[in-house]
Amino acid sequence: xxxxxxxxxxxxxxxxxxxxxxxxxxxxxxxxxxxxxxxxxxxxxxxxxxxxxxxxxxxxxxxxxxxxxxxxxxxxxxxxxxxxxxxxxxxxxxxxxxxxxxxxxxxxxxxxxxxxxxxxxxxxxxxxxxxxxxxxxxxxxxxxxxxxxxxxxxxxxxxxxxxxxxxxxxxxxxxxxxxxxxxxxxxxxxxxxxxxxxxxxxxxxxxxxxxxxxxxxxxxxxxxxxxxxxxxxxxxxxxxxxxxxxxxxxxxxxxxxxxxxxxxxxxxxxxxxxxxxxxxxxxxxxxxxxxxxxxxxxxxxxxxxxxxxxxxxxxxxxxxxxxxxxxxxxxxxxxxxxxxxxxxxxxxxxxxxxxxxxxxxxxxxxxxxxxxxxxxxxxxxxxxxxxxxxxxxxxxxxxxxxxxxxxxxxxxxxxxxxxxxxxxxxxxxxxxxxxxxxxxxxxxxxxxxxxxxxxxxxxxxxxxxxxxxxxxxxxxxxxxxxxxxxxxxxxxxxxxxxxxxxxxxxxxxxxxxxxxxxxxxxxxxxxxxxxxxxxxxxxxxxxxxxxxxxxxxxxxxxxxxxxxxxxxxxxxxxxxxxxxxxxxxxxxxxxxxxxxxxxxxxxxxxxxxxxxxxxxxxxxxxxxxxxxxxxxxxxxxxxxxxxxxxxxxxx
Amino acid sequence: xxxxxxxxxxxxxxxxxxxxxxxxxxxxxxxxxxxxxxxxxxxxxxxxxxxxxxxxxxxxxxxxxxxxxxxxxxxxxxxxxxxxxxxxxxxxxxxxxxxxxxxxxxxxxxxxxxxxxxxxxxxxxxxxxxxxxxxxxxxxxxxxxxxxxxxxxxxxxxxxxxxxxxxxxxxxxxxxxxxxxxxxxxxxxxxxxxxxxxxxxxxxxxxxxxxxxxxxxxxxxxxxxxxxxxxxxxxxxxxxxxxxxxxxxxxxxxxxxxxxxxxxxxxxxxxxxxxxxxxxxxxxxxxxxxxxxxxxxxxxxxxxx
Numbered sequence: 001x002x003x004x005x006x007x008x009x010x011x012x013x014x015x016x017x018x019x020x021x022x023x024x025x026x027x028x029x030x031x032x033x034x035x036x037x038x039x040x041x042x043x044x045x046x047x048x049x050x051x052x053x054x055x056x057x058x059x060x061x062x063x064x065x066x067x068x069x070x071x072x073x074x075x076x077x078x079x080x081x082x083x084x085x086x087x088x089x090x091x092x093x094x095x096x097x098x099x100x101x102x103x104x105x106x107x108x109x110x111x112x113x114x115x116x117x118x119x120x121x122x123x124x125x126x127x128x129x130x131x132x133x134x135x136x137x138x139x140x141x142x143x144x145x146x147x148x149x150x151x152x153x154x155x156x157x158x159x160x161x162x163x164x165x166x167x168x169x170x171x172x173x174x175x176x177x178x179x180x181x182x183x184x185x186x187x188x189x190x191x192x193x194x195x196x197x198x199x200x201x202x203x204x205x206x207x208x209x210x211x212x213x214x215x216x217x218x219x220x221x222x223x224x225x226x227x228x229x230x231x232x233x234x235x236x237x238x239x240x241x242x243x244x245x246x247x248x249x250x251x252x253x254x255x256x257x258x259x260x261x262x263x264x265x266x267x268x269x270x271x272x273x274x275x276x277x278x279x280x281x282x283x284x285x286x287x288x289x290x291x292x293x294x295x296x297x298x299x300x301x302x303x304x305x306x307x308x309x310x311x312x313x314x315x316x317x318x319x320x321x322x323x324x325x326x327x328x329x330x331x332x333x334x335x336x337x338x339x340x341x342x343x344x345x346x347x348x349x350x351x352x353x354x355x356x357x358x359x360x361x362x363x364x365x366x367x368x369x370x371x372x373x374x375x376x377x378x379x380x381x382x383x384x385x386x387x388x389x390x391x392x393x394x395x396x397x398x399x400x401x402x403x404x405x406x407x408x409x410x411x412x413x414x415x416x417x418x419x420x421x422x423x424x425x426x427x428x429x430x431x432x433x434x435x436x437x438x439x440x441x442x443x444x445x446x447x448x449x450x451x452x453x454x455x456x457x458x459x460x461x462x463x464x465x466x467x468x469x470x471x472x473x474x475x476x477x478x479x480x481x482x483x484x485x486x487x488x489x490x491x492x493x494x495x496x497x498x499x500x501x502x503x504x505x506x507x508x509x510x511x512x513x514x515x516x517x518x519x520x521x522x523x524x525x526x527x528x529x530x531x532x533x534x535x536x537x538x539x540x541x542x543x544x545x546x547x548x549x550x551x552x553x554x555x556x557x558x559x560x561x562x563x564x565x566x567x568x569x570x571x572x573x574x575x576x577x578x579x580x581x582x583x584x585x586x587x588x589x590x591x592x593x594x595x596x597x598x599x600x601x602x603x604x605x606x607x608x609x610x611x612x613x614x615x616x617x618x619x620x621x622x623x624x625x626x627x628x629x630x631x632x633x634x635x636x637x638x639x640x641x642x643x644x645x646x647x648x649x650x651x
Numbered sequence: 652x653x654x655x656x657x658x659x660x661x662x663x664x665x666x667x668x669x670x671x672x673x674x675x676x677x678x679x680x681x682x683x684x685x686x687x688x689x690x691x692x693x694x695x696x697x698x699x700x701x702x703x704x705x706x707x708x709x710x711x712x713x714x715x716x717x718x719x720x721x722x723x724x725x726x727x728x729x730x731x732x733x734x735x736x737x738x739x740x741x742x743x744x745x746x747x748x749x750x751x752x753x754x755x756x757x758x759x760x761x762x763x764x765x766x767x768x769x770x771x772x773x774x775x776x777x778x779x780x781x782x783x784x785x786x787x788x789x790x791x792x793x794x795x796x797x798x799x800x801x802x803x804x805x806x807x808x809x810x811x812x813x814x815x816x817x818x819x820x821x822x823x824x825x826x827x828x829x830x831x832x833x834x835x836x837x838x839x840x841x842x843x844x845x846x847x848x849x850x851x852x853x854x855x856x857x858x859x860x861x862x863x864x865x866x867x868x869x870x871x872x873x874x875x876x877x878x879x880x881x882x883x884x885x886x887x888x889x890x891x892x893x894x895x896x897x898x899x900x901x902x903x904x905x906x907x908x909x910x911x912x913x914x915x916x917x918x919x920x921x922x923x924x925x926x927x928x929x930x931x932x933x934x935x936x937x938x939x940x941x942x943x944x945x946x947x948x949x950x951x952x953x954x955x956x
Contacts, residue, residue, distance in 0.1 A: 021856065027856065027857050030857070031757070031857055034754075035754045035757055035759065038750050038751065038754045039751075039754055039759075039765065042747070042750075042751045042754075042769065043765070043768055043769075045825075045826070046768055046769050046771075046772055046826065046829075047768050048794070048798075049772075049783055049784070049787055049794065049826070050771065050772065052787075052794055053783050053786075056786075064786075065789065065792040065793075066792070067792060069792075069797065461679075462679040462680065462683075465676045465677075465679065466676060466677050466679060466680040468676060469672070469673045469676035469677045470677070473669050473670075473672055473673040473676065474666070474669055474670070474673070475669060475670035475673035475674065476670060478673065481677065481681070484684070485680070485684075488684065488688060490879075490882060490938075491688070491692075492882065492885075492886055492927075492930060492931055492934050493886065494886060494907060494910055494926075494927040494930055494931070495691070495692055495695055495927045495928065495930075495931045496687070496688060496691035496692060496695065497910075497914070497927065498691075498695055498698060498914055498920050498923055498924050498927065499690070499691035499692075499694035499695050499698070499924075500687060500691050501914075501915075502694070502705070502920075503686075503687075503691070505705070519683060519687050521679065521683075522679050522680060522682060522683020522684075522686070522687065523679055523680035523683055525680075528680060553672050553676070578774060581776060582775075582776035582777065582778075584776070584777060584778055584888075584889050584893075585888055585889065585911075589911075589915055599776070600776050600777075600778045600779075601778075603776075603778045603779060603782065604778050604893055607778075607781075607782055607785075607893065611782075611785065615786070618782060619782070619783075619786070622779040622782045622783060623779075625776060625778070625779045626775050626776065626779050629774055629775060629776070630771065630774075630775075633770075633771065633774050634767075637767065637770070640770070640774065640833075641766075641770070641833050641837075644830050644833050644834060645833060645834055645837040
């Protein structure tokens with residue numbers, strides 16, 4: 001368009017726009033904004049899956065697919081109960097914008113009651129006109145509220161108190177209940193004495209309760225709900241064990257901001273809170289057991305009877321050695337003819353271990369009496385071997401009330417498990433040990449490395465000589481063969497797949513590694529082409545001197561060309577590694593014995609077997625299968641890039 | 652004889668020795684070419700006209716394999732799936748690779764780090780990548796649907812859905828364009844600075860420089876890579892085999908998957924060879940088409956316009 005035909009003002013505006021549009025500042029800003037936006041999108045797409053995978057390989061199975069996601073591998077936080085091997089789960093709760101770590105110390109069930117003295121305006125409603133109850137919170141009171149569609153067209157919110165005569169319900173309007181309801185712990189309500197309460201013509205089953213010194217009559221109307229009583233984690237260090245028989249009920253008492261059922265322990269002062277009742281096992285350290293255990297005939301022992309050793313009740317007896325004085329022994333394993341015993345004063349390490357904290361059982365024998373040894377995890381780091389002694393028993397874990405700090409109620413859905421980041425390599429260890437088609441991952445790695453080595457040798461031996469011939473020697477037909485060489489680089493492999501299978505079958509090489517490396521000894525078009533390009537850049541003059549000295553072609557190659565071509569040969573090695581490591585279809589077709597599988601085929605089998613069970617193992621196995629490739633990539637990225645550029649850029 | 656020697660420049664004994672060495676040195680490749688390429692190609696051409704189950708000798712059936720193939724719905728389905736896959740993965744991958752290479756070609760900080768990040772996925776084994784993406788594509792708790800959920804999109808069932816399984820695999824193929832990025836990056840660096848300076852003097856904007864300098868100068872590289880990518884996409888096997896076995900309902904039945912099933916699960920080697928040759932012809936045809944079209948959009952420096 002001819003600019004001069006436009007009115008002058010438009011021209012001025014346009015030229016200003018032109019100046020702005022072509023100004024360096026504007027263009028650079030735009031360019032950088034667009035660039036970084038594309039980079040951000042690109043790296044999110046490329047990097048995000050990778051990071052997720054690496055992170056997930058260090059997670060336990062359950063953390064891999066969670067809602068909301070757990071990005072960094074976590075470990076549940078625990079606290080140890082006293083000096084024992086028991087771990088207590090630590091939880092996290094947010095109260096008044098403050099996040100606290102707590103442990104659970106009990107449950108409380110709550111219900112809504114009506115103060116009978118304040119109950120008024122009872123009505124009788126036909127059951128058909130009243131809807132089902134839903135728990136609703138009104139003015140801070142939780143009630144089982146029903147909708148009553150009365151016959152005169154009104155809808156009332158009511159609470160049903162009892163069944164009346166002739167299919168009716170005795171109800172009361174929620175507005176009449178204001179101020180008459182209380183939310184009380186169920187155990188408090190149940191501790192009141194039962195009473196029959198008469199209001200009007202209806203009698204209700206209620207209870208007499210004493211609250212703040214006043215006795216009132218209440219009717220429990222529900223709904224019931226459950227709250228978790230939690231306390232500060234330092235409670236855990238004061239826990240001790242008590243036999244259930246020694247506990248006596250001591251009623252409810254205020255603890256912190258809540259109330260808990262308390263107990264007393266026989267022969268002990270003070271009141272206690274019961275945290276749990278679980279199975280504990282008497283054990284003795286394996287060293288002490290091995291050093292001091294005695295096998296004695298039953299005839300030299302008195303009848304077994306309970307005795308207390310280190311505060312633990314186990315079977316004991318008095319043993320009379322030949323020509324010696326009798327002394328008390330603890331029976332570790334009792335047999336019909338003889339028993340394994342230990343002198344009471346030598347059983348210094350006898351203690352109770354939480355059954356859940358014992359693992360990896362091993363059997364052992366002393367004089368054909370079998371006993372079991374397990375590992376006791378005492379504090380996350382130290383592990384000791386212990387011999388199991390006597391029968392496991394139920395023990396109560398209690399804490400003195402005086403040690404309980406900060407006890408309060410929370411709704412269970414407010415509690416979240418306390419966690420801290422932790423890298424776990426269990427996935428890797430398990431993946432290496434998991435059976436895949438009757439074999440294991442290390443075998444697949446071995447096979448892949450064998451194939452890589454053989455293919456590398458084959459390619460180096462064959463490609464260098466062929467490439468040298470194409471680069472240096474003159475012969476009729478050379479160009480013809482070079483064009484064929486280039487042509488084969490683009491040939492689709494499916495065309496030759498079936499006959500090649502046939503050839504190796506005829507050679508009796510199916511289900512051996514031969515088909516997967518033999519052909520590399522006959523060169524590879526791409527690698528030959530790449531080496532030829534590289535050799536062509538080496539000055540001919542270097543060879544002339546050697547040729548005049550009478551060196552033959554092979555000597556020239558070994559002495560002059562190969563030493564100068566280390567980068568190109570490195571590229572050959574790396575590309576061979578790459579292709580061999582990642583090839584899937586050929587090994588899959590040629591191999592049927594799992595012990596010959598390379599990593600790619602092994603991983604495929606692993607996925608088939610475990611893709612829905614062991615996410616952690618499968619992801620760890622994938623990461624491991626990538627690891628050698630990635631390691632080589634980081635060390636030799638230059639050769640990758642040079643080789644790729646050579647294939648991709650038409651010369 | 653002497654005429655032939657003169658014609659071939661082999662008159663001197665030295666030249667004859669050199670020619671002999673040449674053929675001795677290329678012998679490994681030549682033997683390999685004849686045994687593992689030329690013979691198999693002819694053999695598979697022959698087999699494609701036979702009925703052959705590997706156990707009894709091939710039986711000549713003429714064109715029957717091809718007739719059966721053309722009336723086989725699996726063949727047409729696999730062809731459709733494969734062409735759609737190529738149609739999605741090649742242009743999409745090329746665009747992504749070009750965009751990222753273009754960005755990296757500018758003088759940004761840490762080009763090597765970015766290049767490493769983008770290149771890394773492309774060196775990984777297809778099986779491990781398939782395992783990873785099978786998790787990413789999980790409908791309920793997979794990474795992709797979670798990210799889509801952040802922007803308020805309810806993601807599909809991906810690999811479990813007939814409609815979305817193929818697009819999922821196309822997306823997966825874009826993840827491995829690192830090799831192309833590297834090539835384009837090298838191509839971009841090879842464009843002489845002089846051309847940009849000349850354009851700048853003429854008052855060209857960034858867009859104009861991109862449109863009239865970068866694209867023409869890069870077009871041979873793009874062309875070559877598009878050809879390679881098409882050939883690669885038409886022969887894809889691992890992804891479909893590992894992730895879906897061709898399902899759901901043959902929605903990802905790639906051509907090679909169909910061929911593999913015919914050859915190694917049903918041992919119909921003749922039929923499979925015919926399939927292979929059809930694929931070969933299709934690949935050659937498409938390649939030829941792209942090469943023909945290249946006259947329009949590929950610019951060679953030596954060309955006189």
